[in-house]
Amino acid sequence: MFNIYNQKGNDRLITVKAPGKLYIAGEYAVVETGYPSIIVALNQFVTVEISQSKSYGSIVSKQYRDDSVLWRRQGDQMILDNRDNTFNYIISAIRLTEEYAQALGRPMELYDLRVNSDLDSPNGKKYGLGSSAAVTVATVKGLCQFYKLPLTKSQLFKLSAIAHLDVQGNGSLGDIAASVYGGWIAYWSFDRDWLLAARTQQSLTELVNQPWPSLKITQLTQPDNLRLIIGWTGTPASTSHLVDKVAIQKSRQHQIYAEFLRDSKNCLEDLIQGFKDGSLERIKAGIKRNREILQQLADFTKVAIETPTLKKMCDIAVENTAAAKSSGAGGGDCGIVVIDKQVNVDSMIERWKENGITRLALNVHPVIDLNKE
Structure with missing residues (x-):
């Protein structure tokens, strides 16, 4: 499931999944700081596989084979070989997680990253299950395993939330919480203006290890009937x-x-x-x-x-x-x-x-x- 780690000689294969979600209640109001919602995680997933590479890394989606991305290293920087791609959330998650890994002293490596999603219909139409959030969470989680970074649910949420917000620019990030925590959750959104200001003044490690204003995530129990x-x-x-x-x-x-x-x-x-x-x-x-x-x-x-x-x-x-x-x-x-x-x-x-x-x-x-x- 979420954390499958295999060691094969010098090759590492990381396989992770993140579930999709649906909002139960609280939509629209939840984008405002401190307002509550209820969200449920569902048994459809985005799967990310990461394995070591030598000369070039790759990002490949089973759903978008024609839009696969090649990239290389220039020092510790990730350099894309094509700028027009459908993987904005994946790229944002990679950049942020690698920034976090470097802050914790991990050397950068090359790897192949493969994505498969069953959050859309067979003909490619979106069900609305939060595929962008799930792929962000799965990418962050997989890379943290690849770089052997310790990770709590709170840290995974915060890294994924920042990466997702960098691309989408709005929203409550409740879908990120559902993909991280699973089950039924009550979610109160954090102060995004505070986060925007804090990112200019604090390191990424400081940000993910401190409480965020108004953020609250509570697991709920589904009644038996x-x-x-x-x-x-x-x-x-x-x-x-x-x-x-x-x-x-x-x-x-x-x-x-x-x-x-x-x-x-x-x-x-x-x-x-x-x-x-x-x-x-x-x-x-x-x-x-x-x-x-x-x-x-x-x-x-x-x-x-x-x-x-x-x-x-x-x-x-x-x-x-x-x-x-x-x-x-x-x-x-x-x-x-x-x-x-x-x-x-x-x-x-x-x-x-x-x-x-x-x-x-x-x-x-x-x-x-x-x-x-």
């Missing part, structure tokens, strides 16, 4: 673009946006308590309320969070005694359904099919133990 079902609309969506649209509108309507943040925070605190109490009914009520709050956000920002297909998916689920809502930024991708395990969902799934909605055969990935996996 809770079943999570995921529906896919077949329409990919861009999280960063949707977040940007909301950001533009919030600057024009401060009071309404402040009310949205307050409502989302209250809803999520109640939802998190529902997990602590093991109360499926309280969780379902929280999911229903969060859907309403996101619909209000969509109304005043004019951002299509819940598309007609997502609405149909949720409405059908609600008719079958479930609680349902869009997942993540919306605009397409996936919706989540929370329902009692005793309820037969065959008719719900059949109606989904009739409306062009696919049930994804995904399960929750367990809490990750870095000492065992």
Whole structure:
């Protein structure tokens, strides 16, 4: 799983996986410092393999064979031989992890890095499972093993979060947390303005070894009678673009946006308590309320969070005694359904099919133990 390390003569082969994720609740509000969300890690993965090389290193993706990247060393610097590539998150993760490795006195080496993902559909469409976050986490984790760097979950999150933020520029980084910690998590986002300033004044080792303002990650326990079902609309969506649209509108309507943040925070605190109490009914009520709050956000920002297909998916689920809502930024991708395990969902799934909605055969990935996996 996450930590497989093989020694074959002088050749080292590192194989790591990072799970994808889905947001359960708290979307959009979580991009603001200190606001809570609930996210779940899923049993679909990005796999990264790293092995030593001699003259040239390579970065190869099974999904993008035509866009493989060759690179070489110039001193300790990584020099790319082609600048236009689809591997921005991988490159950012490599640069940051190697900066960290050098700070800990590790000499730089050449290696081949191979990436394979099952977070997208067979025809290449994105499910919205956080592939960019998973590949960032897997790359950082694999390189830390390759360079034999000690690593805690907190350090892995912080290195991956910085690398991801360098590319995407926005977002809460909750998807990074899900790929690092596994299972169900409650996630409160850190102060990104603080991080931006701190990076100009502190070393990378100092940054990853100190508390980050407002950051909080807590594992949650799924109630025994809770079943999570995921529906896919077949329409990919861009999280960063949707977040940007909301950001533009919030600057024009401060009071309404402040009310949205307050409502989302209250809803999520109640939802998190529902997990602590093991109360499926309280969780379902929280999911229903969060859907309403996101619909209000969509109304005043004019951002299509819940598309007609997502609405149909949720409405059908609600008719079958479930609680349902869009997942993540919306605009397409996936919706989540929370329902009692005793309820037969065959008719719900059949109606989904009739409306062009696919049930994804995904399960929750367990809490990750870095000492065992």
